[in-house]
Amino acid sequence: MNSKQPNSIAIAGAGLLGRLLAWRLLRAGARVTLYEAGALSPSPAAAFTAAGMISPLSEAVVSEYAVYEMGLFALRQWPQWLSELHHPSLTPLFSQRGSLVVAHPQDVSELQQFAQELHFVLQKPVGYRWVTREEIRQLEPDLHEGFHNGLLLEDEGHIDNRQLLDVLLNEIRTSGGECIEHCPVTVSAHTITTKTDQRTYDLVIDCRGMGAKNPANQLRGVRGETLHVETREITLQRPVRLMHPRYQLYIVPKPDHRFVIGATQIESEDRSPVTLQSSLELSSALYTLSPAFAEARILELGVNLRPAFMDNMPKVDSQPGLMCANGLFRHGFLLAPAVVSYIVACIQDTSEKPFQSILTAR
Template sequence: MTVHRSDPRPRALAVIGGGVIGLTCALAAADAGRRVCVYDAGPHARAAWVAAGMLGSLGEGHPGEDELLALSVDSVRRWPDLLARLGDPAVSAAADSLFVAGSSTDAEHLSTLAEFVWARQPRAHDDLRPVGIAEIRRMEPGLSSRMHSGYLAVGEGAVDNRRLIDRLRAALLDAGGEVVEQRVDDLGALAADDVLVAAGLGTRSLVPDVRLHAAKGEILRLRRTRWSVPPPSRVIRARLHGRSVYLVPRDDGIVVGATQYEPFDEASALPEVGGVADLLADALELMPGLRTYELTEAGAGLRPCSADGLPIIRRVDERVVVATGHGRNGILLAPYTADRVMTLLDGPAEAGRDEVATSTGGVKR
């Protein structure tokens, strides 16, 4: 039986996907009074399980990605409210980011990115400023003295991705939601008024007209020993020899990342030797004291990417909404995505079809 919008009962929402996007949307729906059930296929299906959790709007400013930059800035501004809702200060891993260049060529690359951000985000001049090697060393004495220069991005922090997932799930359960450990293969079999498909690459099999491609990324998790230098207090985003590497602090150590490339085989969830070797080499050049840390994990994940780099957030039919295609920015864009999904769920059933979210919070045909 069709449940009409005028029905006094709270509408039931089934969310396919137990990662950060699915859980953030589910929590927003539960807070709005909906009956919510999340279907979670497990950690192996979550792109956010292998992530550093950077909330880097300014750091994601690349020429040609104007809409993504504006979208990222919008979402970062929503993160304080989400963190307050979760009520666990330990979810936050760092408050600021320090960008460093290993050479004059690398510094020129960072300068190009900074100028792009300043040109499109006038307020960014207050939050993204140049720093020399002496100031870099004062802020983060564990970094190599051979760095060239950099930029400090104030307010561009990071969250602990796995603690975030745990807290989102706990908050959802406290709000009356439900989580079922189950893979869903047929949307028609779900007894819910509305369905949100936030299953990453798995969205393709449930909603075939959603076009996605995979980008594989590897990260390393390092654990501090009693002989180790302390981890940095900020996110460190470096450009070394034309490659990008970052160090993100955790309570017990550091997350090192990240590679990104199109995988030869999507069925393989194992990291490649070359990627791990590059990450270790660059991390040690950036922070020599990491030699005394323990390598506890080398992980790989598949990120769902859209053709234009923007997330796909749209209504498929009167019952189904999709939220996927966030690529490397799934955690960063989670609060924006939840707000956009709620707008689609609460609006007319015919609205929002075949649309993609844009930087202004509107839609692009």
């Protein structure tokens, strides 16, 4: 940081944005204090509940074109950033073997519609191809044999989100960042207010996700539910999406024979536990992907809220002494590299500020 740039920076919220930003700013030479309302590990953040897919093509059919653009940036940026992290684990934080979209033979029109929508949104989409039953067997030998067609989205990736949160925390601490947990705060220009005192900084950055909701900012929570299972009976190389007329299920492989399964996007801020109906839908759809899941052990049923603005697009608001970043919705891992790069560029006052027109549009 040069003498004109903020040196002492407080970040409110140690979820995905807060941790990533703290780490990047420490690397740029700032002094950073990170405040978290809950525990630092395990974290109450949406980023902890998330599946960690980085899937620009899959998301393109349900999002603005800008989400796709920022997603392509994420696929380039994550491997570079992750290579700068020190993590002793043998399992990689990021894997990029594409994702596979399948449908049961009676639902094959869902696949065709998905491909048509890709062409409609992206005109000439690249990085996907149809795969036959034999190719599906080669790609994912443990899947049910009955899938006759699929789509391979070749460049998509996924991240081990829970390990990433821990690795980032460790990196922030070893880089000299101060991390304060169980400390809910409010933010204003240059000021962090805790239950017991007020502290001033050159700059405060609000990354509280749903914790930043207030009547003025029109932030809303979109409920998501996940099922975590463990089984040694089946191995998947990549995330698999199952297209179905009533719901879309995704399953993401995680280390230690674990899998995260999700489907639901519910317009509700209810954080109560998963309903019986949701758990039945998730587990029966999972069983149709492969009967080998029958013996899987259920480890966890997770619920969290995705922070979203009314247009489902991310936003960064800036005023002297305060920046607020929010609205990453269902795309946190897809959009965080763009949002963090933009904020760091603003703080360093570089001539080029990536994605400025998208992130400050409203």
